[in-house]
Amino acid sequence: MHRSSVCAAAAMMLACLHVASSPACAAGPGVPMLYDLVVETGMPHLEENLRYAVTRERRCVDPRDLGRMFPVLDHVALQDCRLVPASQADDHATYTLACSGGHGTTGEARWQFDEHALAGTLDVRFGGKNMTFYQRISGRMLGRCEAP
Secondary structure (H helix, E strand, C coil): CCHHHHHHHHHHHHHHHHCCCCCCCCCCCCCCEEEEEEEEEECCCCCHHHCEEEEEEEEEECHHHHHHCCHHHHCHHHCCEEEEEEEECCCEEEEEEEECCCCCCEEEEEEEECCCEEEEEEEEECCCCCCEEEEEEEEEEEEECCCC
16 A cells, blocks of 8 residues: 555544544444435425425435535536535535536535434525525435445
8 A cells, every 4th residue: 555545544544533423434434324315406486386306315425425415416507517625624514616617607515414414405506597596415324335
C-alpha cells in the first residue's frame, strides 16, 4: 500500500474517533449502511394535484456520496449540475449547486444526520425564471448493507 493511502486511511480512522456520531463513522470509516428512505419532490409553482411526488425505498447509503444522493440530479434539466461540498460538521453538511451550462440555475443542499437517521433538502431555482423546486430525503438507519 502506498504511503499516501495509508496516511489517508489513518486520517479517516482518527477523524472517526472524534466524530463517532456521523453517518460516515457509524459502522467504521466509509462503510455504507442500509436506510429506509423517503424522497419527496415539491414544485410549488404547479397546480395543487401536481405539486408533490413521494417515493420510498431501502437503499445502501455511502456517507461519502451525500452530494449525489438526490435522484433529481440525474434529470436531463440538471445534467450539467453537481453539488459541491461547502461545509461539514459532526451533525450536518452543506453543498452548493454548481452548473456549467450558463443557464443561471442555482441551489443548495443541506444535510443533518446522527447515528440513526439522516435528512437532506435540495433547493433549486432555475435561472431567469421564477421556478423553484425542492427534493427532500429522510431516512432511518436499518443496519449494515448486505454483501452483493
